[in-house]
Amino acid sequence: MADRSAPGPDGGHLIGALSKFKSNSLGLISDLQRRFGGIARVKLGPYLVHQVTDPELIKHVLQDNPGNYRRGRFYRGFNLFMGHGMLTTDGAEWKARRQVAQPFFQRARLESAAPIITECVDDLLDSWAEPARDGEVIDIVDDVMRLSMGVLSRTLFGVDLRDRADELLPVVRFAIKAMIITGKVEQMLPRWVPTRYQRDLKKHQAVLNGVLDDVIARQRARGTDDDNLVAALLSAEHPETGRPWDDRAIRAELKTHFMAGHETTGCALAWTLYAVAQHADVRRKLTAELDEVLAGRTPTVEDLPKLTYLRQVVDESLRVYPPIWVYPRDAVEDDEIGGYHVPAGTTVLISPHAAHHNADVWESPEAFDPERFCPANRHTTRYRYLPFGGGQRHCIGHHLALLELQLAVAMITQRYRLDLASGHQVVPTGLVSLRPKTGVQMRIERIDQE
Numbered sequence: 001m002a003d004r005s006a007p008g009p010d011g012g013h014l015i016g017a018l019s020k021f022k023s024n025s026l027g028l029i030s031d032l033q034r035r036f037g038g039i040a041r042v043k044l045g046p047y048l049v050h051q052v053t054d055p056e057l058i059k060h061v062l063q064d065n066p067g068n069y070r071r072g073r074f075y076r077g078f079n080l081f082m083g084h085g086m087l088t089t090d091g092a093e094w095k096a097r098r099q100v101a102q103p104f105f106q107r108a109r110l111e112s113a114a115p116i117i118t119e120c121v122d123d124l125l126d127s128w129a130e131p132a133r134d135g136e137v138i139d140i141v142d143d144v145m146r147l148s149m150g151v152l153s154r155t156l157f158g159v160d161l162r163d164r165a166d167e168l169l170p171v172v173r174f175a176i177k178a179m180i181i182t183g184k185v186e187q188m189l190p191r192w193v194p195t196r197y198q199r200d201l202k203k204h205q206a207v208l209n210g211v212l213d214d215v216i217a218r219q220r221a222r223g224t225d226d227d228n229l230v231a232a233l234l235s236a237e238h239p240e241t242g243r244p245w246d247d248r249a250i251r252a253e254l255k256t257h258f259m260a261g262h263e264t265t266g267c268a269l270a271w272t273l274y275a276v277a278q279h280a281d282v283r284r285k286l287t288a289e290l291d292e293v294l295a296g297r298t299p300t301v302e303d304l305p306k307l308t309y310l311r312q313v314v315d316e317s318l319r320v321y322p323p324i325w326v327y328p329r330d331a332v333e334d335d336e337i338g339g340y341h342v343p344a345g346t347t348v349l350i351s352p353h354a355a356h357h358n359a360d361v362w363e364s365p366e367a368f369d370p371e372r373f374c375p376a377n378r379h380t381t382r383y384r385y386l387p388f389g390g391g392q393r394h395c396i397g398h399h400l401a402l403l404e405l406q407l408a409v410a411m412i413t414q415r416y417r418l419d420l421a422s423g424h425q426v427v428p429t430g431l432v433s434l435r436p437k438t439g440v441q442m443r444i445e446r447i448d449q450e
């Protein structure tokens with residue numbers, strides 16, 4: 001076993017790089033990657049962390065030795081809004097949850113739900129008719145979040161949670177800050193200390209729990225024959241106890257899918273529309289492809305294989321702006337990564353953002369260039385491109401996300417031209433998701449169809 005420590009900044013003191021992580025987490029991970037390469041050792045407050053960005057070393061953690069890397073201390077924050085569910089558990093508990101949900105994420109099954117997606121996109125397009133006519137500037141972020149909330153809840157839960165978006169959107173905005181542990185005092189105080197943060201936390205948790213309890217109650221009243229995830233969870237038996245799952249466990253699964261699925265896809269769509277608006281050549285090429293293949297009609301799943309450039313645009317957006325920009329694991333036993341010692345109990349950070357912006361691996365990584373995903377290059381992307389993670393814990397929802405992104409980008413580009421409002425700067429910020437810090441303000445113009 002190697003006894004060498006990986007390179008990294010001097011971090012022996014108590015605070016280490018934590019204050020930088022709090023104020024500019026994206027800057028810190030890029031800086032570590034640039035200065036120290038594929039594996040860097042850093043102290044974040046009291047925690048020893050190895051950031052891994054080399055594709056082979058990422059493969060080691062996610063695919064070759066995954067049993068040694070579990071959800072750990074940084075995932076505890078996720079319990080606040082996801083409970084004890086598929087994303088936050090390990091081993092047999094995780095497996096049981098993944099098995100119940102897996103059938104609902106089969107590609108063919110999701111593809112048959114494409115008309116639900118196009119209906120939800122149509123609603124979004126209709127809601128933009130007025131601002132387009134009045135030449136108004138709008139922030140598109142909440143709108144795309146509503147869209148992904150509608151798609152997720154209709155395809156998986158058999159209800160339309162857009163009806164409750166006004167309650168849910170503030171919950172999610174709070175949650176994506178609260179779930180990431182940054183060592184802020186308010187996060188560290190015991191829950192019984194009556195701070196404003198604790199009051200807000202409880203209020204938002206109660207709203208989310210209440211909405212999802214309603215979803216469960218409605219499904220229970222309808223019975224368990226419906227073909228959706230809620231009905232499947234209500235009729236599932238726990239593999240170890242043989243007993244049905246209780247409502248708390250079912251709610252944790254629904255919270256997990258809700259939080260993991262709609263925020264990520266919404267962010268990805270906002271970033272893709274932003275990127276297309278910023279690159280006239282990309283917009284031109286995309287519009288030409290859509291015109292040629294669709295000639296103005298609504299896209300279907302059968303059209304997608306012909307819309308190759310559309311897929312390249314989505315892939316490149318997920319490279320430059322990966323919605324899950326970092327995720328941690330804790331090492332169970334001592335390990336060796338890239339010849340360096342990684343002690344048991346310490347954290348390994350996988351950052352798609354740092355990996356996707358690594359100049360040793362990507363040519364001109366800061367440039368938005370969909371050509372790098374042309375079909376001839378696709379096979380070379382393994383573990384240097386990981387917007388949906390990798391190994392056995394890869395994203396269960398990736399087919400749904402990609403389907404929704406392709407259909408939504410196509411339909412929006414067909415009907416509207418989006419331009420960034422003059423003077424508005426879009427700045428990525430690393431919360432649980434990669435969010436545009438002050439929104440994405442767009443001027444929307446209707447493209448007249450023949």
Ligand code: HEM
Nearest residue numbers: 260261264265268323324327387388389393395396397401
């Ligand atoms: C663009 C959209 C999405 C992105 C970028 C994304 C990204 C990711 C990533 C990177 C992971 C792995 C995290 C880790 O290993 O720690 C993950 C896991 C997960 N994602 Fe997604 N995701 C997206 C959409 C969705 C959707 C639509 C759903 C569900 C409706 C979903 C549900 C999940 C769940 C439940 C897990 C945990 C899987 C497990 O641990 O077995 N995601 N996602």
